[in-house]
Amino acid sequence: MILPRAFRLVTGLLCLGLLANCAVNPVTGRQNFVMMSESEEVRTGQKGDEEVRKEYGVYDNPTLQRYVNDVGQRLAQKSHRGNLEYHFTVVDSPEINAFALPGGYIYITRGIMAYLNSEAELAAVLGHEIGHVTARHSVQQYSASMAASIGVALGSILVPELRGGAQDLFSLLGNALLSGYGRDHELEADRLGAEYLALTGYDPQAMVKVVGILKDQELFDAEIARGEGREPRRYHGLFATHPDNDTRLKEVVGEADRLAQPKADSRQAIYLTQINGLVFGDSPSQGIVRDNRFLHDGLGFGLNFPPDWKVKNSLDRVVALSPENDGQIELLLAGPARGTPADFLRRNIRLDTGNELDTALINGLPAATMSGVRQNKPVKIGVIFFRDQTFILFATAKTPAAYNQHRTAISSAIGSFHALQDSERKLAKPNLIHTRTAKRGETFASLARQSPLGKNAEGYLRLMNHAYPSGEPQAGQHLKTVE
Numbered sequence: 152m153i154l155p156r157a158f159r160l161v162t163g164l165l166c167l168g169l170l171a172n173c174a175v176n177p178v179t180g181r182q183n184f185v186m187m188s189e190s191e192e193v194r195t196g197q198k199g200d201e202e203v204r205k206e207y208g209v210y211d212n213p214t215l216q217r218y219v220n221d222v223g224q225r226l227a228q229k230s231h232r233g234n235l236e237y238h239f240t241v242v243d244s245p246e247i248n249a250f251a252l253p254g255g256y257i258y259i260t261r262g263i264m265a266y267l268n269s270e271a272e273l274a275a276v277l278g279h280e281i282g283h284v285t286a287r288h289s290v291q292q293y294s295a296s297m298a299a300s301i302g303v304a305l306g307s308i309l310v311p312e313l314r315g316g317a318q319d320l321f322s323l324l325g326n327a328l329l330s331g332y333g334r335d336h337e338l339e340a341d342r343l344g345a346e347y348l349a350l351t352g353y354d355p356q357a358m359v360k361v362v363g364i365l366k367d368q369e370l371f372d373a374e375i376a377r378g379e380g381r382e383p384r385r386y387h388g389l390f391a392t393h394p395d396n397d398t399r400l401k402e403v404v405g406e407a408d409r410l411a412q413p414k415a416d417s418r419q420a421i422y423l424t425q426i427n428g429l430v431f432g433d434s435p436s437q438g439i440v441r442d443n444r445f446l447h448d449g450l451g452f453g454l455n456f457p458p459d460w461k462v463k464n465s466l467d468r469v470v471a472l473s474p475e476n477d478g479q480i481e482l483l484l485a486g487p488a489r490g491t492p493a494d495f496l497r498r499n500i501r502l503d504t505g506n507e508l509d510t511a512l513i514n515g516l517p518a519a520t521m522s523g524v525r526q527n528k529p530v531k532i533g534v535i536f537f538r539d540q541t542f543i544l545f546a547t548a549k550t551p552a553a554y555n556q557h558r559t560a561i562s563s564a565i566g567s568f569h570a571l572q573d574s575e576r577k578l579a580k581p582n583l584i585h586t587r588t589a590k591r592g593e594t595f596a597s598l599a600r601q602s603p604l605g606k607n608a609e610g611y612l613r614l615m616n617h618a619y620p621s622g623e624p625q626a627g628q629h630l631k632t633v634e
């Protein structure tokens with residue numbers, strides 16, 4: 152969570168919806184019905200880039216940024232659209248992702264970088280995204296997702312700004328872009344990426360390895376999801392089988408083998424040196440979740456969400472969901488504190504019934520709460536002024552019965568907002584990746600015991616070191632740990 156976001160992307164998309172053009176697909180040479188010319192594509196990318204930077208944040212490590220950009224530029228030069236100006240950015244997100252906006256804007260999360268083990272694998276991720284750009288998948292996708300986006304944008308005008316329509320729009324658009332473009336487009340991006348790998352001097356088989364990394368993430372998440380009683384996540388969303396058995400993937404990557412240089416170097420040691428010290432998991436500038444406590448060192452506050460609720464920290468808000476998904480608490484930052492918290496509620500919140508205000512300090516901080524019903528749902532809203540900023544806690548439940556069940560948990564979460572204590576500051580430190588060589592006798596179980604990653608530590612460490620679901624470190628081999 153950093154700051155509330157602007158609504159600029161919404162207007163950008165609405166304007167674009169009026170423009171439709173036919174363009175020649177740079178990869179196939181055929182006419183494609185797309186809604187953008189190349190210059191419009193670049194403009195759209197630029198606009199989206201501002202949003203992505205605000206939404207995700209750029210990972211604060213210029214050396215790493217330069218390194219990733221260098222690798223990306225080398226690949227892009229060999230691509231079908233070498234004339235385009237490419238931009239490669241590491242975004243400050245723990246999620247496992249990479250994505251491309253139209254016009255050559257490509258992003259990789261620090262989250263996925265933790266699981267890659269060589270420069271060739273990094274190049275495979277970037278090459279795949281370049282493939283989406285050169286084949287203009289993102290343009291086609293952008294056009295397709297636009298109709299839906301406009302619906303969301305219009306919807307957001309009807310609800311109070313607190314609900315953040317643009318956030319919904321972004322996640323919708325984001326999902327369309329991130330979760331893939333359908334099997335055929337993904338395979339095409341894999342094929343193009345493999346080709347660019349070969350032409351740049353990497354082994355194109357790194358593409359198969361990367362898909363394997365994503366598949367392992369999926370298997371591991373399915374294992375955790377079973378324990379948590381939730382739906383597992385899908386990466387790439389498409390691969391039913393493990394990539395080793397995926398004949399079409401092997402086929403499209405195999406085409407690039409004939410272009411490969413005889414002695415391709417994966418540049419493993421160079422990559423591992425670059426990611427030594429990389430933040431793993433939540434970052435301190437965005438707040439850290441520890442045992443359902445949300446701790447934000449930068450903004451100086453802490454909050455305790457109900458014990459078994461799922462807490463998700465995104466850039467502009469933190470959302471906690473009850474285990475049954477029938478109750479929700481959202482924490483938002485709403486700009487400079489003016490007047491009193493009660494004034495803020497009176498000015499900004501209209502409930503259908505209720506509206507009664509309760510003013511009381513919360514842990515010594517000026518605060519006010521309001522409860523009632525909005526759009527047939529029970530709600531409770533808490534506003535706290537802290538260090539000249541307005542913090543909002545917005546709690547709601549699916550039904551009055553669910554609200555009653557969560558009432559105490561919601562009230563104590565709102566009542567737990569506090570200035571960060573010194574003892575909590577230690578907990579708010581991020582976990583970092585360390586790269587070194589394995590010592591004799593080290594096992595993933597022993598490494599897991601020393602790591603701060605909790606009950607799934609062994610799985611994470613195995614995934615990070617390409618040793619999932621079994622396998623142990625060999626003395627002298629490269630090893631990543633989290634400390």
Ligand SMILES: [Zn+2]
Pocket residue numbers: 279283331332337340
């Ligand atoms: Zn893709």
